[in-house]
Amino acid sequence: MEGAPAIPQLPPHDASTPALSVVDMHTGGEPLRIVLAGCPEVLGPTLLAKRRYMRQHLDHVRRRLLLEPRGHRDMYGAVLVRSELPDAHLGVLFMHNAGYSSMCGHAVLALGRFAVDFGLLSAPPAGAREVQVNIHCPCGLVAAFVACESGRSCGPVRFHSVPAFLLASDLTVDVPRHGKILVDIAYGGAFYAFVNAADLGLDVCLAKTKDLVDAASAVTAAVKAQFKITHPESEDLAFLYGTILTDGKDAYDEEPTTNICVFADEQVDRSPTGSGVTARIALQYHKGLLGLNQPRAFKSSTTGSMFTGSAVREAKCGDFKAVIVEVSGQAHYTGTASFTVEDDDPLKDGFLLK
Numbered sequence: 001m002e003g004a005p006a007i008p009q010l011p012p013h014d015a016s017t018p019a020l021s022v023v024d025m026h027t028g029g030e031p032l033r034i035v036l037a038g039c040p041e042v043l044g045p046t047l048l049a050k051r052r053y054m055r056q057h058l059d060h061v062r063r064r065l066l067l068e069p070r071g072h073r074d075m076y077g078a079v080l081v082r083s084e085l086p087d088a089h090l091g092v093l094f095m096h097n098a099g100y101s102s103m104c105g106h107a108v109l110a111l112g113r114f115a116v117d118f119g120l121l122s123a124p125p126a127g128a129r130e131v132q133v134n135i136h137c138p139c140g141l142v143a144a145f146v147a148c149e150s151g152r153s154c155g156p157v158r159f160h161s162v163p164a165f166l167l168a169s170d171l172t173v174d175v176p177r178h179g180k181i182l183v184d185i186a187y188g189g190a191f192y193a194f195v196n197a198a199d200l201g202l203d204v205c206l207a208k209t210k211d212l213v214d215a216a217s218a219v220t221a222a223v224k225a226q227f228k229i230t231h232p233e234s235e236d237l238a239f240l241y242g243t244i245l246t247d248g249k250d251a252y253d254e255e256p257t258t259n260i261c262v263f264a265d266e267q268v269d270r271s272p273t274g275s276g277v278t279a280r281i282a283l284q285y286h287k288g289l290l291g292l293n294q295p296r297a298f299k300s301s302t303t304g305s306m307f308t309g310s311a312v313r314e315a316k317c318g319d320f321k322a323v324i325v326e327v328s329g330q331a332h333y334t335g336t337a338s339f340t341v342e343d344d345d346p347l348k349d350g351f352l353l354k
Contacts, residue, residue: 010340016343017341017343018037018038019037019038019338019339019340019341020035020037020038020039020061020064020065020338020339020341021035021036021037021038021336021337021338021339022034022035022036022065022336022337022338022339023036023114023118023333023335023336024333024334024335024336024337025110025113025114025331025332025333025334026110026270026331026332026334027106027107027109027110027271027274027329027330027331027332028106028270028271028272028300028303028305028306028307028329028330029270029271029300029302029303029305030076030106030269030270030271030273031074031075031076031270031334032076032077032078032106032107032110032111032331033065033066033071033075033076033077033078034077034078034080034110034111034114035061035065035077035078035079035080036336038061038339039058039061039079040058040061042054042058042079042081042093043057045084046084047081047083047084047091047093047136047137047138048138048234048236050081050091050093051093051100051138051236052236054079054093054100055099055100060349061079062077062095062099062100063349063350064339064341064348064349064350065077065095065339065350066095066096066097066350067097067350067351067352068350068351068352068353069347069350069351070339070350071350073097073265073266073267073352073353074097074267074268074270075097076094076095076096076104076106076107076267077094077095077096078092078093078094078095078104078107078111079092079093079095080092080120081093083136084136085134085136085141087134087141088134088135088136088141089115089120089121089133089134089135090111090115090120090133090135090136091135091136091137092107092111092135092136092137093138094107094137094138096263096264096267097264097265097267097352098264098265098267099264100138101138101190101241101263101264102137102138102139102189102190102236102237102239102241103137103138103139103142103162103188103189103190103275103278104137104189104190104274104275105159105161105188105189105273105274105275105276105277105278105307105327105329106269106271106273106274106329106331107274108135108137108142108144108157108159108274109144109157109158109159109274109327109328109329109330109331110157110331111133111135111144112133112135112144112145112146112153112157112159112331113146113153113157113331113333115133115135115144115146116131116133116146116148116151116152116153117152117153120133121133123151124148124151128148129147129148129149130145130146130147130148131145131146131148132144132145132146133145133146135159137162137189138236138237139162139189139190139237140162140189141162142159142160142161142162142189143159143160144157144158144159145157145158145159145160155330156328156329156330157328157329157330157331158326158327158328158329159274159326159327160312160324160325160326161188161189161275161278161324161325161326161327162189162317162324163315163316163317163320163322163323163324164186164187164188164189164278164279164281164282164317164322164323164324164325165186165187165282165286165317165320165321165322165323166184166185166186166187166282166283166286166287166320167185167186167187167191167229167230167320168183168184168185168227169184169283169286169287170182170183170184171183171184171185171223171227173193173219173222173223173226173227174222174226175200175218175219175222176218176222177218178199178200178201178215178218181195181199181200181219181222182195182196182199183195183219183223184283185223185227185229185240186279186280186282186283186286187231187279187282187317188274188275188276188277188278188279188280188281188282188325189275189278189279190237190241190242190275190279191229191231191237191238191239191240191241191279192240192241192242192243192244192261192263192275192276192279192280193219193220193223193240193242193243193244194243194244194246194279194280194283195216195219195243195244195245195246196245196246196247196248197212197215197245197246197247197248197260198247198248200215200219200245202215202245203247204245204246204247204258204259204260204301205247205258205301209260209268209302212245212260212262212301213262213266213268215245216242216243216244216245216260216262217243217262217266219243219245220240220242220243220262223240223243224240231318232317232318232319232320233317233318241263241264241275242261242262242263242264242267243261243262243263244259244260244261244262244273244276244279244280245259245260245262246258246259246280247259250280250283250284250287250289250290251284251289251290252284252289252290252291252294252296253296254297255297256296256297256298256299256306257296257297257298257299258298258299258300258301259272259273259276259280259298259299259300259301260300260301260302261273261276265352268302269300269302270300270302270303270305271300271303271305271307271329272298272299272300272305272306272307272329273300273307274307274327274329277298277307277309277325277327278309278325278327280298280309281296281309281310281311281323281325282311282322282323282325284296285311285323286321290310290311291311292310292311292312292313292314292323293310293311293312294310294311295308295309295310296308296309296310305329306329307327307328307329308327308328308329309325309326309327309328310325310326311323311324311325312324312325312326
């Protein structure tokens, strides 16, 4: 056959719903499906109001894009919306298998590249080697710094977080089948419980993923039942997003420390987790185990992918002593797609296997 094959076209079909067009990326193995077209307008005067509107009126978009048959239980998504903040280049709503997150570091790293390459901000000045992209996340404004060359993204991206802080240290939680476990709870745009996997009888580097997921889910459920999460600025942010099991190596070291993040409905992050790295650095800094501008490497136990992070300056969040954290990683494009929704498809809104 001569020449390139033609792009296949669907035959005529009964579909009154516009197709959903997406760009797919991944950061350290963790997917991100960015909605380009097909999502109705998300209404609301603020980003948090838009998040509530999306949950109440447009959740079918999340289900259609992230769940089977178009996605899978560990797919992650982003809907771009207008921000009310004058300094923001874009606003974003994060989607996962159970709903909507307040922050997602791997997505911010990918969206930085996407914003530069898809012209969501002014073209970089001639000779610029890095471009700042201000991304309004539900937790607040986050600055991504995108390496670029000839006006296009290239190489790694880094971001500066919202103020991150330790909410509770060495909290004793009774976890079914595991007994009383010490737990730290920290905020990096979302709240996570942190547990040394060894305290649960597991090696985070060697254990089966299912065993780690079961243990992390048990911790999440126990913390939710026994401890009230509060945020000093917004009730919308006051929820436990998930549990991160670590190798216990919180003291500063030049060697990477390994963790796994289990969030939402037992969704497993393939990356080291950007907001999790942010929260873990805040934890380490608060405990005096890490100083300002001391970089640490964080490794995913699922894929071996790496992020680096450091506390770059002190800050405040309400009455909490906090830090601004810089997280670095690299995102890659994986493709584009246009998803059709047929009116008579009984599974058109997706499903999730338990």
